[in-house]
Amino acid sequence: MKMSSLLAPTLREVPAEAEVESHKLMLRAGLIRKVAAGIYNYLPLGLKVIRKVETIVREEMNRAGAQEVLMPNAVPAELWKESGRWDKYGDLLLKFKDRKEAEFCFGPTHEEVITFMVRSDVRSYRQLPINLYQIQTKFRDEIRPRFGLMRGREFIMKDAYSFHETEESLDAEYKNMRAAYCRIFERCGLDYRIVGADNGDMGGSGSEEFMVLAKSGEDEVLSCSCGYGSNVEAARALPVRCDDVPEAQQGIEETPTPGKKTIEEVSAFLKKLPKQAIKTLIYTADNTPVMVLMRGDHEVNEVKLKNVLKAATLALADDATVKKITGADVGFAGPVGMKDIRVVADESVQFIKNGYTGANRTDFHLVNVKYGRDFMAPELFDLRITRKGDMCPACGQKALESHRGIEVGHIFKLGTKYSDSMNAQFLDRESASRPFIMGCYGIGIGRTAAAAIEQSHDEYGIVWPLSLAPFMVLVTPATPNDPVQMEIAAKLYISLREQGIDALLDDRDERMGVKLKDADLIGFPYKIIAGKTAAQGMVEVKSRRGAIKENVEIAKAVDMIRQSIQEKKY
């Protein structure tokens, strides 16, 4: 390929829309262009990178025994109604109608379709286990698409689904996929961590995320040197005692706190610590009010709460509901004397000493409250948001560290959520019908490419991992229109291609500076420059990461690069 005919429109200036480095560089290097919010054209260089990621994913999935299929983008509503997600998935689902007014959605994920596929044609335990995957364009009408390919609305995803007779079989495949994912992200040259995660609306029993560590990551990852790692949303928290409050437990009293509503206001007014507060929140879970108790300095993790309550919807109750339940204005709710409402508390609440909480009477709080003495023992759960510095829930010894991560892969044990709701069954060896036990495994293809840039770039441009670079080598004459240099460059280009090394010839009539800036921006791992000394048989070989910067005999240049590629060092 000649650079003069390649559509690689590099930009000197950064388009105003881009915020993070991968997005800026993908635009500047001419990899992608925006078509609409969260929707992109992939230009030749961008597509080449995407294909490289796809190839790695495909090779490793096939090696792991999965079979590739392809499902439709347009999915009939009836499948999504069967699973119950037509309504539950909400506005993320892009819905439309065909000419007969039949409803469809653009598939944002394909559990329904794959379940349909398998229930139609897999009947016997003899056909299990089976793992089917596709690499395909998804559409999710994200509330706020951003960061280029990192969070698009239309994006390319590899999604795999496995079907099993037993939990043991699912466990084995889950491990198999986990190992395949490790190979994939290693081959992509990424620094990643595997962390515990919440299943979200996917349902099921367990899941882990593959996080690429990068400052711009949208997720917070908590980790410990003992090996524990978790998305902050799912991180477990150990109950915290209150041993450092020296005072002796005293008797409960009501005290006026006029107009003091927030933890800060009340604790300052009563001269108590925020961690002595019993924060009382009223939530509405599936239309039923629930009282939630937290230590004053802790935050509710609504994902945990939702899971504990087994609620489909969860939101803080409105002021009127709070008033009706507590008989007081918002800000004065407390658990003492509460009846006829479900009360759940974070585990740390039981250790609060001389606590204070709302008196369920406007402008009054109760002080010196003790769990178990002054209010009914409610249900205790881990409900708080785990924070950096908290004790590791796994080893209990060390404080958790916090990092930012980009979620490039997610593996789930789904169980029978979809096979149950969609009535997908097989016959086991006793001729009994049983629902398939399912797993599902996703990788964001474009996001993986973006993560690679996020993790590896410099002030000049992209520094590709060898495995993802759109071209391996750029060959260029230093002086345009110098026939000797051009001829040598062209010969080198041809011999690189003959050796199976993907090279690009920069035949443009541009000054050296322009060509080199473009080369660094696009991020070719290697450059060969045929310059002044080319006529004497010498060319310059340079690598993007700086390991190689040498004048060598023309005949040796190709070998040098080939060897460097083999050693995977440049």
Next chain:
RNA sequence: CGGGGCAUAGCGCAGCCCGGUAGCGCGCUUGGUUUGGGACCAAGAUGUCGCAGGUUCAAAUCCUGCUGCCCCGACCA
């Protein structure tokens, strides 16, 4: 959905307050001089000033509505 902001040439921006011939830099085209890290000179081309109404002799500029986009939050594999 809440808060904030933007919309003028391919890209980055000025002009808007105070209404009166639409500009700058980069890029693009042509010619010339250059040629090892984003050259220089000269001559050019390119705009429904996001859309629709309104006010006015006159609207990029003032008013109203709409749309698109960006940022923060909420939400989200």
